[in-house]
Every structure is written in C-alpha cells, then in structure tokens.
Amino acid sequence: MLHGKTPDIPEHVLRLAGIGPDKLRAEWSLPGFISMFLPEFPHRTVPGQEHFQVLGYIAKGSFGPILKVKDKTKQKTYAVKVIPKSEILRLGVLEQSKEEVIVQRQVCHPFVHDLQDCWQTQRHLYIMCDYCSTGDLYTYWQMVGQFAEDTVRVFAAELGCALGFLHDFGIIHRDVKMENILLTDNGHLRLADFGLSRRLERGGRAFTICGTIQYMAPEVLSGGPYNHTADWWSLGILLFSLVTGKFPVPPEPDHCGMLRKVRAFPYEMPLSFNPPFALLITELLCKTPARRLRTLDRFKRQTFFHGTTFDLALLQRQPVELHNHAAFLPLSCGDAFRRTSAGRSASSRHSDAVAPPRLEALLKGHVALQQ
Structure with a gap:
C-alpha cells in the first residue's frame, strides 16, 4: 500500500x-x-545484481529516470526507463503506453531503435532498449551547426528506409524529429520513440493533433484528416534543418499560430542547396498531401540519391564521418509516453557520471526498483 x-x-x-x-x-x-498493464507489460521482479549492474544515470525522462545498465550474462549495455505507474494513470496515457510497446515489438529494422524487453512491478513500468552511446541527432546538430549534403544523403536514405518500412507495416510515427533519432557508434541512425505512433493501415485517417510543432505537417496542425504522408513532411523539415542549421519556420507557441505561418510560408529553397537536394525538399514540403512525395519508391528515384544504395546491408556499411566532441552527451532512448507536445522535449539530460541524490537507491542495487 x-x-x-x-x-x-x-x-x-x-x-x-x-x-x-x-x-x-x-x-x-x-x-x-x-x-x-497486462499483457503488454508482463509482471515480474526486477533482475537483481547478479544479473544487472546499474552503470549510471543517463537522463530524466518525462515520467522517470533512464538508467544505463549492463546485462552481466550477455555482457551488453542497455538503457532502462523506469516509469511510475501513478504518472501513467494520472495523465491518462495508459492506452498510449501500451500501444507504443505493441508497435515496437512488431517492428525489426536496422534503422529503427530496438525494444529489448519490458515488464512491470508493483509500482513501476520498465522499458529496456539498446544503448546508443553516441547520442541523439539534435544534440549533435546543435554542436556542429549544419551538415554537408553528402552526410545528409546517407541520413536521408536510412530514415527513408525506416519510414517506408513502418508505413508498409501499417504504422505512422507522428513524431519524426532530431531528438528521436539516435546515432550508433559508426554514425548510422536509429529512429526511436514510438510514444505517439499508432497503427494506421493504408487508406486510414487520423485526426489527433500531436507531434512536435515545428515538424508538424499542415494537415496535422489543422486537426486532420491526415495519414502516413505527414511523416514525410516531418522528414523534409528535418533534412532542411540539418543542411541549413535552422528550421524553415521557427516554432510558434500554439498550433493555430503555427498553422498560419506554415500556410503563408513559401518554402523557397536557399540558393546554397544543390538542385537535386532542393528538388527533394520541395517535394517533401508540398503543402498538399496528395501531391507530396510520400512513398519510399518515389523517394529512392530522386536525383539526389543517384549512385546511393538502398540495400540495407550495404547502407549500414556506408562510411559516415562524424566529428568527436567531448561534450557530446550520450542518450539511450527518446522520451517515450510523452503527451501531445507543442515544442521540443524539455527533459533534462546528464552525463553518466552525474546522478541525482534521489536516485542513489537505484544506483546501489535496485533497492527502490523492487517496489
């Protein structure tokens, strides 16, 4: 009690x-x-110190801490999100949290962040994902300012493959943004955070205004109807921002204001863009969903990708040059289970070496986790 x-x-x-x-x-x-919380979150006790070693504190998520843990048996490092059930119930996101787990368990793709396991105890939910030591794309973009088109070409191919796979599987992500893209040690991408995703078959329609406001397609901002095409708009915003170092339209405090700005903005491509890249972004940022670039097949045929492989095995071996920065903070997984957001996630992030005092019990052997 x-x-x-x-x-x-x-x-x-x-x-x-x-x-x-x-x-x-x-x-x-x-x-x-x-x-x-069943059957999505099986009921079990937290693995003890003989199985898991807590290595540190990664971030403060929307509902609880994200911990870096080591599986002693597999000798692998994971990120475990610890979520109080009271928060899930208080905010009314029970079905959303279960849907996220359902979606992630169904998908397996080299450019989608893997869900390794999830379970519940008496008071908490636990979500265990792969640990990506390099961090998230937003943090890296803030440090480097902007990326060369050659680097963005590889990123775009990987994200396009991930979106095409999800859409063919009947899933719309609804929160494609830099913060939800993790970087592997060799510089390749993993699309993460399925907290706002939902199952949506081809021809289906959605109406919920959700996502991150500067990435949201006009049809989402207006309350729908919308479909998988909205994810391709978000990808266009992301690619534009990676190359220019800024968003085409800065975020507004509310959806109505953002919608007015998006409808009025001409989305003219900067002269610094090479023509093939400018054409790709123009087709992704088409305000009319029916005319927007919205399939992986059409995406692959863009001139910008001439000579680029979309074979998943070969794409993973494609070299990606990333600069090393000591200040680059590691992040393991996105802020899942967030409620509808009008802007960028504001969760605080810390290095593995810094742990808030209230997490001492977690870091000394799962004393609090076993409740």
Whole structure:
C-alpha cells in the first residue's frame, strides 16, 4: 500500500482497477493495478545484481529516470526507463503506453531503435532498449551547426528506409524529429520513440493533433484528416534543418499560430542547396498531401540519391564521418509516453557520471526498483 500522499488518479481509472468511488485511496497491492498493464507489460521482479549492474544515470525522462545498465550474462549495455505507474494513470496515457510497446515489438529494422524487453512491478513500468552511446541527432546538430549534403544523403536514405518500412507495416510515427533519432557508434541512425505512433493501415485517417510543432505537417496542425504522408513532411523539415542549421519556420507557441505561418510560408529553397537536394525538399514540403512525395519508391528515384544504395546491408556499411566532441552527451532512448507536445522535449539530460541524490537507491542495487 502507498504511504503518505495518495496519487491524483482519476476515478474512472481507479474503478478499472477494482476500486470504487468510495475507496479512492490507491491500494497498489490490488491485482487490478497489475492486470490493467497486462499483457503488454508482463509482471515480474526486477533482475537483481547478479544479473544487472546499474552503470549510471543517463537522463530524466518525462515520467522517470533512464538508467544505463549492463546485462552481466550477455555482457551488453542497455538503457532502462523506469516509469511510475501513478504518472501513467494520472495523465491518462495508459492506452498510449501500451500501444507504443505493441508497435515496437512488431517492428525489426536496422534503422529503427530496438525494444529489448519490458515488464512491470508493483509500482513501476520498465522499458529496456539498446544503448546508443553516441547520442541523439539534435544534440549533435546543435554542436556542429549544419551538415554537408553528402552526410545528409546517407541520413536521408536510412530514415527513408525506416519510414517506408513502418508505413508498409501499417504504422505512422507522428513524431519524426532530431531528438528521436539516435546515432550508433559508426554514425548510422536509429529512429526511436514510438510514444505517439499508432497503427494506421493504408487508406486510414487520423485526426489527433500531436507531434512536435515545428515538424508538424499542415494537415496535422489543422486537426486532420491526415495519414502516413505527414511523416514525410516531418522528414523534409528535418533534412532542411540539418543542411541549413535552422528550421524553415521557427516554432510558434500554439498550433493555430503555427498553422498560419506554415500556410503563408513559401518554402523557397536557399540558393546554397544543390538542385537535386532542393528538388527533394520541395517535394517533401508540398503543402498538399496528395501531391507530396510520400512513398519510399518515389523517394529512392530522386536525383539526389543517384549512385546511393538502398540495400540495407550495404547502407549500414556506408562510411559516415562524424566529428568527436567531448561534450557530446550520450542518450539511450527518446522520451517515450510523452503527451501531445507543442515544442521540443524539455527533459533534462546528464552525463553518466552525474546522478541525482534521489536516485542513489537505484544506483546501489535496485533497492527502490523492487517496489
């Protein structure tokens, strides 16, 4: 049973767990608080020190810490996100959190971030992903300012392959942005954070205004209907920004203001763009979804990719030159389970060597994790 202040959980959620309106105190020993997260999050205890070693603290996510852990048996390093169930229920994102796990378990692609495992204990959810030591693309972009078109060509091919795969699988990502793209040790990309993704078959339509505002397609900003085509717009914004060092339209504080700016902006390509790259971005940033570049096959045929392989095995061996920076902070996985966001994620990030005092129990052997 929880001691002290009771979490502010909506009554309808408590009823789902078997607690009526006359018993609003969250009694976490009740089976309902386990079953409501099943089957997506199997119930088990946290692996002990004989299996896992906590190496450090990576970041403060939207709902809890992200820890760097080592599997002693496999001798592999992972990132584990620790999420209090009370936060998931309080914010009403139970179905969203389960959907993310469902989606990630179904996909396996070299340019999509792998979900290794997930489970629940009495009070927490745990999501374990591959650990990418190099960090996220946004952090790197902030340091280097802008990328050469040759480097962006490889990035674009990898992200295009990832989006094409997801869309063919009936999944729309809805939050393609630099912060949700991780870099491997050899400079290749992994599309991460499926917190806003959903299953959407070809021909399906969505209406939820969600994503990160400066990347959102006009049809998303207006409340739909929209489909997988919106992800290609986000890719266009991302590629434009990587090369120029700035977003074509700075973020506005609200969706209505952003929509007005996007509708009015001409999206003329800078003279510094080579014509093939300018053509690619122009087709991705077409405001009319039906005329937008929206399939991997059409993407591959762009002049910009002349001579570029889209074979996944060969693409992974393509050299990507990244500059080493001591200040580059490692990040393991995106801020999953975020609510609809009007801007860039504001989660704080720390080096592995820095751990807040309240996480001492986590870093000394899972004392708090076993609750």
